[in-house]
Amino acid sequence: xxxxxxxxxxxxxxxxxxxxxxxxxxxxxxxxxxxxxxxxxxxxxxxxxxxxxxxxxxxxxxxxxxxxxxxxxxxxxxxxxxxxxxxxxxxxxxxxxxxxxxxxxxxxxxxxxxxxxxxxxxxxxxxxxxxxxxx
Amino acid sequence: xxxxxxxxxxxxxxxxxxxxxxxxxxxxxxxxxxxxxxxxxxxxxxxxxxxxxxxxxxxxxxxxxxxxxxxxxxxxxxxxxxxxxxxx
Numbered sequence: 001x002x003x004x005x006x007x008x009x010x011x012x013x014x015x016x017x018x019x020x021x022x023x024x025x026x027x028x029x030x031x032x033x034x035x036x037x038x039x040x041x042x043x044x045x046x047x048x049x050x051x052x053x054x055x056x057x058x059x060x061x062x063x064x065x066x067x068x069x070x071x072x073x074x075x076x077x078x079x080x081x082x083x084x085x086x087x088x089x090x091x092x093x094x095x096x097x098x099x100x101x102x103x104x105x106x107x108x109x110x111x112x113x114x115x116x117x118x119x120x121x122x123x124x125x126x127x128x129x130x131x132x133x134x135x
Numbered sequence: 136x137x138x139x140x141x142x143x144x145x146x147x148x149x150x151x152x153x154x155x156x157x158x159x160x161x162x163x164x165x166x167x168x169x170x171x172x173x174x175x176x177x178x179x180x181x182x183x184x185x186x187x188x189x190x191x192x193x194x195x196x197x198x199x200x201x202x203x204x205x206x207x208x209x210x211x212x213x214x215x216x217x218x219x220x221x222x223x
Binding site: 002022025026028029030031081084087088 | 161162165166168169170197200201
């Protein structure tokens with residue numbers, strides 16, 4: 001392993017998750033350890049019962065884009081890209097236990113790509129010396 | 136990242152495996168390269184086909200980082216053939 005990348009995922013829209021998945025998969029391919037913690041709306045997007053449905057776009061999109069591929073459900077394969085990151089390298093995805101509590105979710109309700117529930121200290125320990133991005 | 140072989144040497148290389156990543160956007164071709172390199176033996180060449188012009192630069196950077204040899208690029212019809220020799 002050479003270096004690491006740590007992502008705090010907060011936003012749960014498909015575009016932001018796709019950007020995060022691209023970074024995670026790129027880092028995994030470059031032999032970097034990837035640490036991800038899911039909070040609030042990003043955590044909500046990983047719910048088993050909703051993960052395959054559309055999660056909308058960030059406010060940055062500003063207007064409906066009916067003729068652009070990004071508006072089509074399934075046009076942003078972020079889950080598949082996260083799966084590839086996991087397959088290609090070392091990536092741990094933690095569900096922030098405080099956010100689980102705030103959303104009234106049980107870890108069993110999350111997609112199995114999420115490794116475990118975790119506290120912030122364990123994420124920060126894993127992220128020590130790493131770049132941390134908040135998305 | 137400068138290629139290590141001349142164009143005519145590059146033409147003469149037969150890849151042990153060809154991965155067709157045409158039509159796939161970043162990071163698709165890079166991930167295919169990472170996946171594919173493990174399936175050729177050390178010293179053999181992996182060829183990645185991509186229609187994304189940034190793939191060659193990205194695969195060059197990746198090769199340097201992870202320790203493989205970026206050999207260069209050959210032009211296909213509407214795509215590029217990126218050649219990497221597995222070094223470890």
